Amino acid sequence: MTKRDYSLVGESTRIAIETGLASAEWYHTDVPRKAMKELMRRSDGPAIRDTLIWIVAILASAAGIVWFWGTWWVVPFLFVYGVLYGSSSDSRWHECSHGTAFRTRWMNDVVYQIASFMLMRNPVQWRWSHARHHTDTIIVGRDAEIAVMRPPDLLKAALAFTGILDFRYSLPILVRQAFGRLSDDEKSYIPEMEQGKAVVAARWHIAIYIATIALALYTRSWLPLVLIGLPRLYGTWHMVTTGLLQHIGLADNVVDHRLNTRTVYMNPISRFIYWNMNYHVEHHMFPMVPYHALPRLHELIKHDLPQPNPSMWHAYREVWPILLRQLKYEDYYLKRELPPTARPYRGEFHKVDMSAAAE
Amino acid sequence: MADWVEACAVGDVDEEDVIRFDHGGRTFAIYRSPDDEFFATDGYCTHEKAHLADGLVMDDIIECPKHNGRFNYKTGAAKGAPVCVNLKTYPVKIEAGKVMVDIG
Numbered sequence: 444m445t446k447r448d449y450s451l452v453g454e455s456t457r458i459a460i461e462t463g464l465a466s467a468e469w470y471h472t473d474v475p476r477k478a479m480k481e482l483m484r485r486s487d488g489p490a491i492r493d494t495l496i497w498i499v500a501i502l503a504s505a506a507g508i509v510w511f512w513g514t515w516w517v518v519p520f521l522f523v524y525g526v527l528y529g530s531s532s533d534s535r536w537h538e539c540s541h542g543t544a545f546r547t548r549w550m551n552d553v554v555y556q557i558a559s560f561m562l563m564r565n566p567v568q569w570r571w572s573h574a575r576h577h578t579d580t581i582i583v584g585r586d587a588e589i590a591v592m593r594p595p596d597l598l599k600a601a602l603a604f605t606g607i608l609d610f611r612y613s614l615p616i617l618v619r620q621a622f623g624r625l626s627d628d629e630k631s632y633i634p635e636m637e638q639g640k641a642v643v644a645a646r647w648h649i650a651i652y653i654a655t656i657a658l659a660l661y662t663r664s665w666l667p668l669v670l671i672g673l674p675r676l677y678g679t680w681h682m683v684t685t686g687l688l689q690h691i692g693l694a695d696n697v698v699d700h701r702l703n704t705r706t707v708y709m710n711p712i713s714r715f716i717y718w719n720m721n722y723h724v725e726h727h728m729f730p731m732v733p734y735h736a737l738p739r740l741h742e743l744i745k746h747d748l749p750q751p752n753p754s755m756w757h758a759y760r761e762v763w764p765i766l767l768r769q770l771k772y773e774d775y776y777l778k779r780e781l782p783p784t785a786r787p788y789r790g791e792f793h794k795v796d797m798s799a800a801a802e
Numbered sequence: 803m804a805d806w807v808e809a810c811a812v813g814d815v816d817e818e819d820v821i822r823f824d825h826g827g828r829t830f831a832i833y834r835s836p837d838d839e840f841f842a843t844d845g846y847c848t849h850e851k852a853h854l855a856d857g858l859v860m861d862d863i864i865e866c867p868k869h870n871g872r873f874n875y876k877t878g879a880a881k882g883a884p885v886c887v888n889l890k891t892y893p894v895k896i897e898a899g900k901v902m903v904d905i906g
Contacts, residue, residue, distance in 0.1 A: 466850055480819070483858045542870045546860070567883070574869045574884040578850055634886055731858055731867050 447583045447695075447773065449592050451628040455584025459696070464582050470699040470789070471728055472747040474740075479729070482736045482743075485546035489735040490538075493715070494554060497535070501527045505670055512666055521669070525678025526716060529606060532561035533682040534718035534734070540573050543733040544718075560648055563613035563675055565620055567641035568629055575632045577730055581695045581703045587632055591691050593773035595766045600687070606679030613675070614652075620645035685709070685717045688758045692765035694776045699788060700727040702778065706741065706751040707758045724748050747786060749779035804893075805906030809842065812899050820864060820875075822855035825905065830892065831855045832901055833864065833875045840894045841875050842903040848873075848880065848887035 448455040459465045474482075504527060507520030536558035538544040539551040559566035572587040579585035591600055602608050619626075623642050625633065633641055651671070658667040665673075685707075694702040701724060709721040720726060722737040725744065732740050745751075752758035761777065768775045781787065809823040815834040822845055823830045829845030831854040843864070847854055852868035859865075864875040871885030878889040893904040 479856075480858070485858075485860060542865070542872070570883050574849075577869055636886055637883060729867075731865065731870060 447593055449583060449589060451584060451587060451631045453584060456631075457584070459579070459582050459584045464579070464696055464698065465585050466578055467582075467698045469580075469728075470701065472744040472786075474729070474743060478743060479732075482729070482740050483731045483733075484736075485543065485733060487545045487547050487550065489733075490544040490550070490554075493718070494535075494544075496715075497527065497531060508670065509666065512664075521677065524670075525674045526681045527678070528561050528674035529676070529678025530681035530685075531716040531718075532558040533686065534716065534720055536562055536564065536569070537573070537720065538718050538734050540570050541730055543731065559644075560651065561675070563610070563617060563648070563672075565617060565641055565645050565648070567637055567644050568620070568625075568633055571633045571637065572629075577727065580700065580727055581690050581693075581697075583695055587628065589690070589695075590687055591766075593695070594770050597766065597770075600766075603683045603687070604680045606676040606683075609679060610676050617645045617648050621649040681713070681716055684755065685713060685721065688752075688755065688762070689720075689723045692762040692769075692777050694778065700724050701748055701781065701785075702788060705758065705779075706748065707755055708751050708753050709755060713755070746782060746784040749781055749785075803906050804904050806895070806902045806904050809901045809903045812840075812896060812901060815840070815901070818859050818861075820855050820857065820859050822853055823903070828905070829853065830903060830905070831864065831875070832894075832903070833859060835859075835876070836861060840896065840901050842892040842894045842901075843873070843875055843878055844890045847871055847885065848889055849885045854889075 450456065501524065504520045504524035508517055508524055511517040511520060535544070535554050539555035539558065542548065542551045544554065545551050556566055559569065576586050576588040581589060583589070599608060620642055625638055625641060629641070630638065655667050655671045659665060688705055688707050690703055690705065693705060697703055704724045704727050706724045707721045709717065714721060718734040719737040720734070722741045725732070725737050725740045729740060752761060765775065765777050807825055809830065809832050810821060815821050815832055817834055817838060818836045820831050820833045823832050831843050831845045833841040833843070835841065843854065845853055845855060847866040847868065849866065849871045850868055852866050854864050854866060856867040857865050859875070862874050862876050863872050863881065865872050866885070869884045872881040873879065873885060873889045874881060875889070878891040880886055880888050895902050
């Protein structure tokens with residue numbers, strides 16, 4: 444059984460580089476250039492519409508929290524505000540980091556900075572970590588964004604839904620970075636010329652949190668912190684519910700997104716919060732395609748992809764027994780069936796041990 | 803020293819688009835701008851080994867298909883993270899309906 448080393452400067456990193464898994468060539472479904480150009484086409488319209496809805500909903504729910512503060516009527520407003528702040532910011536951060544949400548660059552940058560702050564993510568560090576995630580998706584020792592490592596820590600995975608762990612790690616990381624210290628892992632994917640910017644960004648975030656704490660102390664109220672910072676705790680659950688499904692239980696160390704990434708059909712509200720990232724195989728295969736075009740891309744290439752999970756509930760029911768088996772045998776994973784119309788998986792292409800898969 | 807080679811016919815590249823051109827073990831990207839001018843750069847992104855010809859041309863910008871890194875394909879200038887190193891550009895001329903690139 445392979446023992447995985449998830450450090451980005453350790454033994455798995457060395458193996459990934461030596462075996463050609465790092466920065467490898469990945470499988471892509473054939474899409475005619477004309478169709479792909481049409482799908483990649485940028486426009487400001489959909490993202491401006493969705494961002495206006497997003498901002499109005501955030502401000503309205505925040506106003507409700509302020510208005511009903513101290514009564515039980517505040518609870519539904521906290522629920523809505525928390526999800527908008529602590530969960531939907533993740534998909535805005537993500538799409539704007541790719542620069543695909545808006546055609547106009549500065550609009551992507553503004554929303555990216557705001558969403559990064561809401562998530563307690565260093566905007567410089569995470570831009571680079573996400574680039575690495577796309578280069579080396581679920582390549583152990585290379586990918587900085589593997590949510591559930593093997594063998595899975597189920598307690599940690601469960602606590603992720605509460606936001607406690609993210610909060611526990613994100614804030615100290617920002618503090619450390621604000622003091623000018625980047626970890627070896629961070630230095631492995633942030634180019635030297637960008638590392639100073641990461642420190643400056645962390646200092647801005649920390650300054651805003653200090654100001655918020657000062658306001659809370661001055662007003663002797665939790666309200667400022669409930670509006671800024673704490674939603675990262677009480678509103679994260681939707682981000683985790685949708686985001687965990689992206690890769691969990693599937694293969695690692697392969698170079699075919701059909702083997703390590705999952706597409707799940709979701710309800711319209713979750714798709715708005717998640718900005719269509721439920722079409723995750725499609726996104727990884729073609730990250731140039733904006734979120735609003737992913738359903739069209741899905742229709743175009745689904746003949747070459749595993750059948751999507753029909754719901755989040757279905758996906759979690761599929762994942763749970765895989766995680767339990769990984770506790771004893773961490774090489775175990777779910778190999779998803781391809782439809783007869785798909786090009787087969789190429790074992791020799793990604794050197795994956797198919798015998799480890801059960802189905 | 804100039805080394806002009808024929809890359810493609812003018813009609814091979816759509817307006818505001820890019821195609822790949824391989825020559826002598828090297829790969830290049832040939833662009834046609836919205837105002838019908840032609841340009842050439844190295845074919846690979848300077849960030850990771852991805853063919854820019856699979857990317858998206860918008861006005862003066864080529865966006866890499868892998869990480870959405872952006873370059874001005876007319877000057878080669880990198881336009882921000884995740885690309886930090888400029889793209890090499892090559893002189894282009896049109897002769898008898900052919901796009902000629904000086905790869906020297």
